[in-house]
Amino acid sequence: MNRTERANRVLSGLRKVIARPETELSHENPYELIVAVILSAQCTDARVNMVTPTLFEAFPDARRMAEAEPEEVFPLIQSISFPNNKAKHLVAMARRVVEAYDGRIPDTVGELMTLQGVGRKTAQVVASVAFDRAALPVDTHVFRVANRIGLVHNADTPLKVEQGLKRIIPESVWGEAHHLLILHGRYTCTARAPSCDACAVSDVCRYFEETSRLPGSLDGLDPAHGKYYCKTRRRYFDQPDRQTDRYGTEQLCCPHCGSMNVFYSKTGATARKVRDFRV
Ligand code: SF4
Structure with missing residues (x-):
């Protein structure tokens, strides 16, 4: 399956389980959206939605925000992350x-990116959601999900992920794809514990395929003989070597034979890792 086919399968699978692929940031107009997106950096949408009603009451448009001092904005947003910097950004942006x-x-x-506190991702979210422009913003969820599923290959920056996705997803659905991947990452393919058993696209996910192939635990190992056990050589050792596997992930390996068929003797669990692209 090539990446374009994989993308089609992923989008059609996610459409079936995500009824409303749209932003969860409450807003009524482009001004409210850009403020909410700036506030949402390294903060949850739910938390942002708790502060914006009061903030928009006090500063209902860009002109009112422009007349304010950051010290007046700060108390209204102090419960979210980095309130000092964000207060300055909001006033300077306005x-x-x-x-x-x-x-x-x-x-x-391009114009949005000239505003204070507005980077490539924020500019694309506003352009796409508020103005229906073709854009495919990549946040931490899109970055992780696209890499895990295998929609992109070794894309180690948000820009590379964006470029990779734009090559395989039709421009007409970039905005929808952005929301589908974000919501999938937020609620199912979470950073720490992805719910692969409940996932609608596990049949086309590279991460799932690789984790399914990991060997099961070994019983009966004795940690008194060494921290690690090489199943290939059937011997214990304490100091492993390291090698990079064909997926680019560094693995522990046996210092005697180089095998990656290594287990922790205390738990019996495999030492093999599947890269999971948490950022
Ligand atoms: S199978 Fe697991 S890793 Fe793959 S997309 Fe689904 S939740 Fe994420």
Whole structure:
């Protein structure tokens, strides 16, 4: 299966289980959206939605925000991460919007990226969600899910993931794909404990395929003989070597024969790892 076919299968599988592929940030207009997205950096959407009603009451548009000082914004957002910096960014963003765009949030990725606190991901979210522009923002969830499933290969930066996804997903569904992958990552393919058993796309997921192939635990190992056990040589050892496997993941290996068929003698669990792309 090539990556385009895999992407088609993933999107059609996720459409069946995600009824509303849209942002979970509460907003009524582009100004409220850009504020919410700036606040959501390294913070949950749920937490952002708790502070924005009061914030928008106090500063209902870019002009009112531009007249404020960061010290006035700070108390209203102090329960979210990095409130100091975000208060400064919000005020500076609004001032630039007033000065350069007559108080209206610009609608292109390039213009949006000239605003304080607005990087490539934020600009693309606003352009896509508020203005229906073709964009495919990559956040931590999209990054992890795209790599785990195998929609991209060895893409180690958000930009590489974005470029890889854009090559295999039709432009007409970039916005939808962004939301499907985010929501899948947020609720099913979570960073620490992906729910592979309940996943609608496990049949086309590379990570699932690789973890399914890992050997089961060995019984009867004796840690008194050494921390590790090489099943190939059937001998214990304490100091493993390391090798990179064909997927690019560094694995422990036997210092005597180089085999990666290594187990922890205390638990009997395999020492083999599958890269899971947590960031
Ligand atoms: S099978 Fe597991 S790792 Fe793969 S997409 Fe589903 S939840 Fe994520």
